[in-house]
Amino acid sequence: MQEQEAKAYFSKELLAWYRVQKRDLPWRRSRDPYHIWVSEVMLQQTRVETVKPYFERFVALFPTVDALARAPEETVLKAWEGLGYYSRARNLQSAAREVSERYGGTVPDTKERFAALKGVGPYTAGAVMSIAFNRREPAVDGNVMRVLSRYFCIEEDVAKGGTRAMMERLQYELIPEGEASDFNQAIMELGALVCTPKSPHCLTCPVMERCAGRLEGKEESLPIKTKAKPPRPEYRACALVVSEDGGSVLLRKRPATGLLADMWELPHVEFAAMGWPAAMADAAVGDALAGWLGAELGPEASGAVRPAEPVGVAEHTFSHIHWNLRVHRLTAAAAEGAPLREPYRWVDRAGMEVHPLPNVFVRLLKAEGFIPA
DNA sequence: AATCCGGGGTT
DNA sequence: AACCCAGGATT
Known part of the structure; x- marks a missing residue:
């Protein structure tokens, strides 16, 4: 046969x-x-x-x-x-x-x-x-x-x-x-x-x-495969908070399930979740982000978080989500001594060696000089 | 059967 | 800009 x-x-x-x-x-x-x-x-x-x-x-x-x-x-x-x-x-x-x-x-x-x-x-x-x-x-x-x-x-x-x-x-x-x-x-x-x-x-x-x-002349058209859906866009504001002495950065640990489970990251929040318009101007994003993070960190820190300067936009595509991160540098001098609410933590450069971060944040911290490139 | 789950190299 | 990579878990 x-x-x-x-x-x-x-x-x-x-x-x-x-x-x-x-x-x-x-x-x-x-x-x-x-x-x-x-x-x-x-x-x-x-x-x-x-x-x-x-x-x-x-x-x-x-x-x-x-x-x-x-x-x-x-x-x-x-x-x-x-x-x-x-x-x-x-x-x-x-x-x-x-x-x-x-x-x-x-x-x-x-x-x-x-x-x-x-x-x-x-x-x-x-x-x-x-x-x-x-x-x-x-x-x-x-x-x-x-x-x-x-x-x-x-x-x-x-x-x-x-x-x-x-x-x-x-x-x-x-x-x-x-x-x-x-x-x-x-x-x-x-x-x-x-x-x-x-x-x-x-x-x-x-x-x-x-x-x-x-x-059959079909070597380039095979295999036949239905194409995947394009990733949905997510607009997020992201906080880069470096301590007064420049030695530590504010990170948080992600939940144990879902996207990037148990990994560490810079704090960020989705515009849509806060009712912020996606086209918000930089100054307004900085103010809104500082207000949000102050509330996140707790009553001792509330009001101590202030906007400093826009850093730029970081984009990252997962298989099903496209992140558009509006990154802003913030200050939180008055909050540095206060106890931090979970899951937030100040991490110094030595600490970066043991905290696993997704690549999008590693690149960001390298570009901003906190991690050696 | 769909959707969720990273990141990057090839073309 | 697509496409897809020595796929699996969850719903």
């Missing part, structure tokens, strides 16, 4: 190509399932080149499941600072604590047990089971969806759940006996190096001859 030949050809040629072309990546130098696990979580929605330095630092800081389990959450978040999707770090540590307590620190080698851990979905479960334990499990990520949809000319919407399930069955069939680890890495490697999203490099592809998508 022609279909079976196309599948056997794909598996054989891809595996041969991978043995020659595989990249030397930090997590490929380890056989430790914990290291493979950490790498897979970091690689969720994140590029290889971005992950490399984070992975090296993370496994140096937390070499074992038990070490990660014992660490303070803030230390883990600090090691994750700048990577994004911070719930990955919190879930990974939560899962490490479960593995430490329930399995004595040994990563479970069955899909059922491993997949039950926090932050481990169908992809990560399949990836760690196949790569670390060579178990025959599919691991369908964006690369696999793209490669399979092109090679087999599958025109289903890859954003649909049913398409993913179909891809998992297909990938399972393609795994050569005893080759799950290399094969799953090979198909992802092909997607990353050759079968790229735009303008795939078909002339260097090991399975070009029998690629149905290319033979």
Whole structure:
């Protein structure tokens, strides 16, 4: 049957190509399932080149499941600072604590047990089971969806759940006996190096001859995917309050759930939540922001917070929200000695080393000279 | 099935 | 300016 030949050809040629072309990546130098696990979580929605330095630092800081389990959450978040999707770090540590307590620190080698851990979905479960334990499990990520949809000319919407399930069955069939680890890495490697999203490099592809998508001239229009909604705009006023001596900055800790959970940040407030017009002039923003922050900090500080000067606009786009931050420098001299209400805190430069901040605020503090660039 | 959850590199 | 990246949790 022609279909079976196309599948056997794909598996054989891809595996041969991978043995020659595989990249030397930090997590490929380890056989430790914990290291493979950490790498897979970091690689969720994140590029290889971005992950490399984070992975090296993370496994140096937390070499074992038990070490990660014992660490303070803030230390883990600090090691994750700048990577994004911070719930990955919190879930990974939560899962490490479960593995430490329930399995004595040994990563479970069955899909059922491993997949039950926090932050481990169908992809990560399949990836760690196949790569670390060579178990025959599919691991369908964006690369696999793209490669399979092109090679087999599958025109289903890859954003649909049913398409993913179909891809998992297909990938399972393609795994050569005893080759799950290399094969799953090979198909992802092909997607990353050759079968790229735009303008795939078909002339260097090991399975070009029998690629149905290319033979149909559809290699650039596949995979078919419904496009995401554009992020909604949020207009916010943001306070940069540096202490009189210039040594500390006013930060606050975010709530334990939702956007940027448990991270630290400069105080800010949404215009719409305060009934302020989005087009408010700088002077008015400074006054309104000072009034708001004074009330936030409590009766002792109320009235002590004063506007100083507009700093400018900082913009930051999340996948679903676009922040437009009107940043103002404020003074709060009279409030510096008074006790601060939760979740606010004065943080000095040494303290910045242990408080995890989203990149948008790190950039802001560097631009304003509070953190060395 | 939608929506929420970061940040940045490619084209 | 899109697009999308070795996705998962929540609703």
